[in-house]
Amino acid sequence: MKTVTINPVTRLEGHGKISIFLNDEGNVENAYFQVPELRGFEKFCEGRPVEEMPDITSRICGVCPEAHHIASTKALDAVFHVDPPRAARKLRELLYSAFFVADHITHFYVLAGPDFVMGPTAPKAERNILGIIGKVGLEVGGSVIKHRSDALDVIAAIGGKRVHPSCGLPGGVSKPITEEDRVKIEKTAESEVEFAKLTMKLFDDIVLGNKEYVNLITSDTFATETYYMGTVDDQNLVNFCDGKIRVVDPDGKEFAKYQAADYQQHIAEHVEPWTYLKYPYLKKIGWKGLIGGKDSGVYRATPLARLNVADGMATPIAESERKRMFETLGHKPVHSTLATHWARLVELVYAAERMLDLSRDPEITNTNVRTLPTFTPDEGIGAVEAPRGTLIHHYKTDERGIVKGVNLIVATTNNHAAISMSIKQAAQGLIKKGDVSDGILNMVEMAFRAYDPCYACATHTFPGQMPIDLKIYSKNGGLVQRLKRP
Amino acid sequence: MEKRRKGTITTTLLLGLGNPIIGDDGVGIHVVRMLKEKIQARKGLEFKELSVGGLRLVEEMLGYQKVFLIDSIESSPSEIGKVREYSVEDFKQTEQPSAPHVTNFATAFELYKRIEPEEIPEIVRIFTIGIDPEYTFREGLSPPVEKAAVELVDLIAKEIARN
Numbered sequence: 001m002k003t004v005t006i007n008p009v010t011r012l013e014g015h016g017k018i019s020i021f022l023n024d025e026g027n028v029e030n031a032y033f034q035v036p037e038l039r040g041f042e043k044f045c046e047g048r049p050v051e052e053m054p055d056i057t058s059r060i061c062g063v064c065p066e067a068h069h070i071a072s073t074k075a076l077d078a079v080f081h082v083d084p085p086r087a088a089r090k091l092r093e094l095l096y097s098a099f100f101v102a103d104h105i106t107h108f109y110v111l112a113g114p115d116f117v118m119g120p121t122a123p124k125a126e127r128n129i130l131g132i133i134g135k136v137g138l139e140v141g142g143s144v145i146k147h148r149s150d151a152l153d154v155i156a157a158i159g160g161k162r163v164h165p166s167c168g169l170p171g172g173v174s175k176p177i178t179e180e181d182r183v184k185i186e187k188t189a190e191s192e193v194e195f196a197k198l199t200m201k202l203f204d205d206i207v208l209g210n211k212e213y214v215n216l217i218t219s220d221t222f223a224t225e226t227y228y229m230g231t232v233d234d235q236n237l238v239n240f241c242d243g244k245i246r247v248v249d250p251d252g253k254e255f256a257k258y259q260a261a262d263y264q265q266h267i268a269e270h271v272e273p274w275t276y277l278k279y280p281y282l283k284k285i286g287w288k289g290l291i292g293g294k295d296s297g298v299y300r301a302t303p304l305a306r307l308n309v310a311d312g313m314a315t316p317i318a319e320s321e322r323k324r325m326f327e328t329l330g331h332k333p334v335h336s337t338l339a340t341h342w343a344r345l346v347e348l349v350y351a352a353e354r355m356l357d358l359s360r361d362p363e364i365t366n367t368n369v370r371t372l373p374t375f376t377p378d379e380g381i382g383a384v385e386a387p388r389g390t391l392i393h394h395y396k397t398d399e400r401g402i403v404k405g406v407n408l409i410v411a412t413t414n415n416h417a418a419i420s421m422s423i424k425q426a427a428q429g430l431i432k433k434g435d436v437s438d439g440i441l442n443m444v445e446m447a448f449r450a451y452d453p454c455y456a457c458a459t460h461t462f463p464g465q466m467p468i469d470l471k472i473y474s475k476n477g478g479l480v481q482r483l484k485r486p
Numbered sequence: 487m488e489k490r491r492k493g494t495i496t497t498t499l500l501l502g503l504g505n506p507i508i509g510d511d512g513v514g515i516h517v518v519r520m521l522k523e524k525i526q527a528r529k530g531l532e533f534k535e536l537s538v539g540g541l542r543l544v545e546e547m548l549g550y551q552k553v554f555l556i557d558s559i560e561s562s563p564s565e566i567g568k569v570r571e572y573s574v575e576d577f578k579q580t581e582q583p584s585a586p587h588v589t590n591f592a593t594a595f596e597l598y599k600r601i602e603p604e605e606i607p608e609i610v611r612i613f614t615i616g617i618d619p620e621y622t623f624r625e626g627l628s629p630p631v632e633k634a635a636v637e638l639v640d641l642i643a644k645e646i647a648r649n
Contacts, residue, residue: 044507044623059507059537106541110589129589129597142601149545163538163546 018448020427026434031424033416033448034275042406050079050377050397054168057393057408065164066099066155067386067411068393070241073168075393078261078380079401080170080373087366088172091158093241094185094358095165096384098154100240100351101147101192103387104303104344107452108199109144112341115446116207120216121439147195150188154355157181172370182365189356193317196352200321200345207341208328217338218329221429222447224422225250225292225335227282227299229414230306231385232257238310238350240385246309247282250294252333255282260383263392267409268297270417279417280409290421298421301389301414302451304343308333315357318350337422340450344387377401386411388452412453422447498649499550499607500642501534503543503557509624510617510631514556517615520639525646540589544598548605554613554642558631561616567630569638572612613638 023029045056054072058065070092077084084092114127117135126134133141152162157177159165167173177185207213216222232246233239245263247256256266269278270287281287281297288296299305307326313319325342326332334343358364379396389411396405412419426447430440502518505511515535522533536546547553561568577592589597599606615634627635 040622040624056507059505065538106589110541128593130593130600133597133600138601141597145598145601148541152542152545163536163542 018423018444020423020431020444022431022434026432028424028428028431031420031427032274033420033423041408045403045406048403050076050395050401050403051170053393053395053403053406055164055166058164064099064103064386064388066096066159067384067391069159069165069168070096071382071384071386071391071393073170074382074384075380075395076168076170076382078382079377079395079397080380081375081377082171082371082373084172085366085368085371087176087363088369088371089242090358090361090364091173091177091369092168094355094364095155095158095167096241097351097354097358098151098158100387101196101348101355102151102155104348104351105144105148105151105195105199107344107387108203108341108348111452112344112449115442115449116210116213116341120443120446121437124438124442127442143195143198147192151192151355154185154188157185169370170373174370176367176369177365179365182359186356186359189352189359192352193349193356196345196349197317200349203342203345217336217342219336219429221426222338222422222450223335224300224337224418224425226418226421227255227285227297228305228308228333229299229301229390230309231260231383231390232310233314235314236311237314238306238312238347238385239314240351245383245390247299248309248333250292250333250335252308256284260392261381263381263383263394263409269409277413277416280414281417290417290424292418292421298417299414300418301411302340302343303347303387304334304337304340305389306385307343307346313346313350315350315353318346318353321346321349337447337450344452347387388412389414412451415451415453419448419451419453422451497530497551498646499532499534499547499553500646501536501547501553501555503536503539503555505537506535507623507625509620509622509626510615510628511558511620512625513558513615513617513627513631513635516627516632517556517613517635517638517642520635521642521646524639524643531646539591540594541597543591544594544606547607547610548598548602550607552609552611553607554611554645556613556615556638556642558617559614560619563618565616566618567634568616569634569641570614570616572614574610574612576612613642 018031018033020031021029041060045053048056053076054069057068057072060068073092109132110129113132114129118127118131122131155165156162158173159167160174167175227247227249229245229247231239231243233243236246244257245260246254247266249255258266266283267280268283269280271278279287282299283297285295285297290298292298307322313322325346326334329336329339376399377397381392381394383390383392385391391411392409394407395403397403423444426444430443500518500521502514504514506515518533518535525531534546536543559570574592574595615631615638617631
């Protein structure tokens with residue numbers, strides 16, 4: 001038997017790897033995705049004032065500090081039993097929508113885009129954002145950077161900083177925005193909506209206009225049937241910040257709908273001895289292993305999952321794009337992992353439109369942005385939809401507000417089982433007779449990349465890459481080939 | 487919400503990179519905090535602490551003429567606590583193909599160099615301190631890394647004074 005190891009290593013994620021086991025014929029027999037977990041976070045938080053949690057937790061992820069900051073702030077609302085004023089809720093959502101815009105722009109153009117613009121089997125030296133700019137021109141590249149940067153400026157206007165916002169307080173936010181801020185944000189949002197529409201058109205032209213890519217998206221190699229999870233409002237429309245968590249089965253039928261505070265009644269975590277990261281699953285179905293289908297408790301919480309669980313989007317252009325996606329793919333829920341890229345762009349449009357709506361909301365400049373807590377703190381749960389899935393923060397404190405217990409279920413953890421299954425499925429569909437070229441390796445990675453995995457919620461990386469170390473072992477265990485991404 | 491542009495008064499950035507809640511990983515931030523205490527506030531000098539990488543890191547460097555970037559670096563046992571200096575070119579070979587989740591420094595720097603050549607710093611000096619990577623949350627530095635941090639603070643303070 002040969003072993004293929006894809007080793008995505010960064011300084012903080014040093015043990016994460018994908019191992020693919022080949023049989024004597026060189027076909028894939030099994031595949032495992034192993035993830036490290038930074039240890040001791042719960043212990044580290046214990047004994048600290050719970051108000052520090054939004055700043056501490058935003059340090060556990062260098063890519064999505066805003067998601068942790070807002071989830072944590074919502075958990076503080078619950079710990080202190082306090083309802084923020086409407087303007088504060090709207091400011092949080094405005095900040096969060098700007099974050100989604102910046103994050104989804106980055107994922108499409110910088111992380112996922114190269115696979116489609118340059119081609120999945122293009123030489124790896126060209127398969128990056130620099131290759132894209134070389135192909136489509138500096139103007140598009142400049143527009144990507146501008147719109148990403150402008151969205152971060154909105155985060156700074158509300159959250160105080162472009163990186164690691166610090167506005168979240170139990171019961172609200174630290175400051176209102178001025179009319180001058182609002183006007184700038186509105187102008188930015190108008191531009192973001194146009195850019196989101198342009199991005200959707202690019203996706204149409206480059207991806208949907210290419211039969212080979214459409215076949216790839218809809219192929220069985222990249223399809224996994226699971227349950228789906230996401231947050232919806234009271235009309236079952238996608239909502240990133242508030243609402244109930246809805247779960248649908250592989251046929252699209254509602255399986256559960258619950259407040260985030262009740263997550264422990266619905267989610268349990270399975271532990272395997274060979275990986276640090278747990279496998280969350282639907283408690284009422286149970287853990288049946290790394291398999292899909294209605295009888296397995298494996299679920300996905302991704303942009304595609306959010307669209308699968310919702311009845312619609314709350315903004316007009318995004319709703320029209322959502323309908324088009326499901327009509328084109330012919331069914332709902334969509335099980336194709338690569339359709340996650342399409343769903344992400346529908347969400348980009350929604351986030352931009354939501355920014356615009358909120359920037360025009362007369363209440364957004366209201367100066368009443370804080371309800372001071374008056375109750376004794378005890379326990380609270382806060383949840384948001386992070387760009388890559390549902391994120392839950394759960395804190396317990398003593399009567400002085402000193403942290404006694406912490407539990408986080410981060411977005412990628414929700415998807416751990418499904419990621420493993422998608423990798424195995426892609427590997428089985430693509431690796432035949434021991435042929436593991438760089439192009440094939442990249443296509444296996446595409447199944448992984450669609451989830452935008454943030455698997456250790458690593459804080460920062462410098463040089464900040466996830467090198468791929470692919471090892472092929474002979475039947476007797478000797479290393480016969482090694483492909484290494486620098 | 488206005489962005490920095492070159493030509494404003496502050497022209498040199500002392501940028502500490504790392505995670506202050508993962509022990510030695512945060513040494514870059516500790517060094518910048520020490521420098522802030524040691525060096526008198528003056529025009530043309532700014533301090534930043536960041537726990538991000540890739541695009542966000544390079545975005546925070548735009549508009550400055552000179553950047554001193556201070557970070558930890560995973561090292562072999564004999565290199566732990568050693569101070570090294572690198573240039574951006576030293577990381578050129580790490581420009582990456584499409585990645586699962588992040589864009590690395592070299593790719594992000596090259597991207598901004600092409601798109602915003604007027605804003606990218608003319609000089610970037612990268613100082614690192616060798617560490618044994620940690621996977622446990624804690625505050626503070628180990629003795630060899632703390633010693634190296636003090637050494638690096640002196641070195642950078644002298645460089646700043648000279649310029």
